[in-house]
Amino acid sequence: MSELALSRGNWLERRLGALGLGRTNLNLCLGAAIVLGWALVALLAPLIAPYDPISHNLPEKLQGPGLLHPFGTDNFGRDVLSRVMHGARIDLQMGIIGVLFPFMIGTTLGSIAGYAGRWVDIALMRLVDVVLAFPFLVLMLAIIAILGPGLVSFYIALALVGWVSYARLVRAQVLVLKTSDFVTAARSLGFGPLRILFRHILPNCIAGSIVFSMSDVVLVVLSGSSISYLGLGVQPPTAEWGVMIAEGQNFITTAWWITTFPGLAIVFMAFGFSMLADGLAERFGLRQR
Amino acid sequence: MHRYSFVLYRPLQLVPVLFGISVLSFVLVKSIPGDPIRLLLGTKATPEAVARIRALYGLDEPLITQYLYYLRNLGIGEMGQSILYKVPVLPLIADRVAPTLFLVLGSVLLTLAIGVPLASIAALKRGSAADHAIRGFTTAGLGFPAFWLGIMLIILFSVKLGLFPVAGYGETVLDKLHHMILPCLTVALALSAVMTRNLRASMIQELASDYATAARAKGLSESWIFRRHVLPNSLIPTINLLAINVGWLIGGSVVVETVFSLPGMGQLLVRAIFTRDYMVVQGVTLVFACATVALNFIADLLTVAADPRVKL
Numbered sequence: 001m002s003e004l005a006l007s008r009g010n011w012l013e014r015r016l017g018a019l020g021l022g023r024t025n026l027n028l029c030l031g032a033a034i035v036l037g038w039a040l041v042a043l044l045a046p047l048i049a050p051y052d053p054i055s056h057n058l059p060e061k062l063q064g065p066g067l068l069h070p071f072g073t074d075n076f077g078r079d080v081l082s083r084v085m086h087g088a089r090i091d092l093q094m095g096i097i098g099v100l101f102p103f104m105i106g107t108t109l110g111s112i113a114g115y116a117g118r119w120v121d122i123a124l125m126r127l128v129d130v131v132l133a134f135p136f137l138v139l140m141l142a143i144i145a146i147l148g149p150g151l152v153s154f155y156i157a158l159a160l161v162g163w164v165s166y167a168r169l170v171r172a173q174v175l176v177l178k179t180s181d182f183v184t185a186a187r188s189l190g191f192g193p194l195r196i197l198f199r200h201i202l203p204n205c206i207a208g209s210i211v212f213s214m215s216d217v218v219l220v221v222l223s224g225s226s227i228s229y230l231g232l233g234v235q236p237p238t239a240e241w242g243v244m245i246a247e248g249q250n251f252i253t254t255a256w257w258i259t260t261f262p263g264l265a266i267v268f269m270a271f272g273f274s275m276l277a278d279g280l281a282e283r284f285g286l287r288q289r
Numbered sequence: 290m291h292r293y294s295f296v297l298y299r300p301l302q303l304v305p306v307l308f309g310i311s312v313l314s315f316v317l318v319k320s321i322p323g324d325p326i327r328l329l330l331g332t333k334a335t336p337e338a339v340a341r342i343r344a345l346y347g348l349d350e351p352l353i354t355q356y357l358y359y360l361r362n363l364g365i366g367e368m369g370q371s372i373l374y375k376v377p378v379l380p381l382i383a384d385r386v387a388p389t390l391f392l393v394l395g396s397v398l399l400t401l402a403i404g405v406p407l408a409s410i411a412a413l414k415r416g417s418a419a420d421h422a423i424r425g426f427t428t429a430g431l432g433f434p435a436f437w438l439g440i441m442l443i444i445l446f447s448v449k450l451g452l453f454p455v456a457g458y459g460e461t462v463l464d465k466l467h468h469m470i471l472p473c474l475t476v477a478l479a480l481s482a483v484m485t486r487n488l489r490a491s492m493i494q495e496l497a498s499d500y501a502t503a504a505r506a507k508g509l510s511e512s513w514i515f516r517r518h519v520l521p522n523s524l525i526p527t528i529n530l531l532a533i534n535v536g537w538l539i540g541g542s543v544v545v546e547t548v549f550s551l552p553g554m555g556q557l558l559v560r561a562i563f564t565r566d567y568m569v570v571q572g573v574t575l576v577f578a579c580a581t582v583a584l585n586f587i588a589d590l591l592t593v594a595a596d597p598r599v600k601l
Contacts, residue, residue: 126305126306126309127309129305129306129309130306130309130310130312130313131313132536133306133309133310133578133581133582134310134313134536134574134577134578134581135535135536135537135538135539135540135543135577135578135581136536136537136540137537137539137540137541137543137544138536138539138540138543138558138573138574138577138578139574141543141558141559141562141570141574142317142570142571142574143317144562145561145562145565145567145570146317146320146321146322146567148322215431218431218432221432222432222434223540225434225436226434226435226436226544229434229436229544229547230544230547230559231563232559232562232563242434242436245434245436245437245440248440249440249548252440252443252444252448253448256444256448259437259440259441259444260441260444262437263434263437263438263440263441266432266434266437267429267432267433267434267437269432270429270431270432270433271428271429271432273432274428274429274431274432275428278428
């Protein structure tokens with residue numbers, strides 16, 4: 001199939017080939033570059049942001065994009081570019097912490113379910129079915145309703161809801177791997193179940209979870225900023241992209257830039273992680289192009 | 290066995306899931322901080338009054354008995370009272386179903402209207418500049434926040450061009466349709482990215498299949514093969530994809546209803562969270578969960594109806 005595609009002449013591949021970049025994993029490079037770029041912006045935000053993201057500057061309020069304020073200013077005169085840069089700190093943190101806990105919980109429970117089998121497996125998978133029956137965001141909101149608004153509630157809700165996808169993914173692979181020869185070999189060497197599971201099986205099936213976690217970052221950042229937009233996540237005046245969009249919505253008739261730029265930031269960051277996921281999938285040979 | 294026989298026994302398989310949903314929503318209510326009786330009676334109530342009401346609602350019983358009460362109440366459609374609106378929860382929710390249903394169904398239709406042509410172009414002209422542009426859209430589209438997309442559409446179509454109302458639901462049917470186009474388009478744009486991506490992949494697979502080759506060997510034209518053979522076959526996995534995304538669709542509609550101030554269930558949920566109207570939060574969550582299960586079931590039905598080879 002791939003030869004057929006080549007012989008037809010892939011538009012992008014021909015152009016890359018002409019530049020001597022024929023075999024580069026474009027998705028991986030571009031995705032990594034975008035994500036690294038955002039990480040740098042987040043780290044250096046206090047140094048590179050031209051203005052303070054929080055303090056009001058009313059004389060310069062609602063100015064359109066210009067030389068002094070490339071992304072304009074909001075209704076309190078705060079520089080939108082500086083707030084977008086500082087927002088990267090919160091949203092990137094949201095994406096990373098928000099994926100880390102579900103990843104760890106889900107991978108552990110999923111591999112135990114797959115390896116132990118029997119009632120452990122049945123019980124855990126029924127629980128997964130129930131959690132999956134709820135719409136993701138609705139269950140998140142219901143938990144946040146109980147815990148109260150805020151970023152910590154968001155992380156807890158995410159840990160309670162988000163692990164199921166990882167558990168399913170890992171369980172399916174453990175089920176396949178646990179009958180393979182190298183596991184039988186390990187067992188015949190007298191290794192205990194924990195050693196076999198975490199030293200032999202898990203390293204062989206973690207790639208799928210890692211790829212999924214990259215696209216999960218997108219989902220987490222989207223739901224985190226949505227919940228903040230609804231007013232139930234990060235609270236103003238903190239510069240967070242969802243919060244900024246919510247604040248700017250009152251001014252869409254006069255000042256489009258307050259909502260537009262934070263949203264573009266979300267899209268651009270999400271694009272980076274999506275590319276990274278695609279690139280990694282290609283690298284691990286998990287997905288056909 | 291008849292291939293539709295699952296219509297009878299599949300609901301039985303759903304019983305454990307529905308049971309789990311009821312347990313989970315019971316746990317949600319039980320984890321509400323503070324004493325619900327104090328919340329109901331206010332802080333000035335005497336201990337005797339509190340104890341009386343507690344016994345009346347069965348809150349002094351063991352948890353398992355309380356759960357059985359809860360289940361019985363659900364069975365008769367009793368979901369408690371809204372603290373804010375002072376009315377039973379179920380009718381309150383029933384009033385809000387129409388806009389949400391409208392939004393979800395409209396979005397699915399628009400998603401198909403956007404996704405099918407894009408995926409067809411990308412699959413037929415694989416590797417072309419158009420294919421790359423469409424794949425770029427699908428990759429970027431995965432990361433489009435629905436609430437932001439909605440606001441952008443408002444800025445473009447309502448503020449700049451004045452074509453659609455900024456928010457609200459409207460009175461007459463035509464008026465409602467006019468109000469719902471932008472919200473539906475918002476959800477559809479976000480969803481069509483996922484759909485186009487998967488549809489393109491399954492079209493490419495079907496185009497290379499044996500029956501397509503056989504049809505080519507018979508001398509049928511490419512466009513005929515595509516329309517009559519490839520398209521219907523590649524749409525079948527799309528039904529499942531939509532089913533998987535029902536949860537996402539409902540979540541998206543919650544946010545989009547807030548953006549466009551549509552009086553649907555999502556807006557009810559968000560307001561209930563702000564006003565700590567826990568019975569409403571629980572009711573809406575429960576209804577959404579059951580709707581997800583039901584829609585998944587319908588998707589299974591559609592898959593079987595569309596593809597005689599599928600047996601469930």
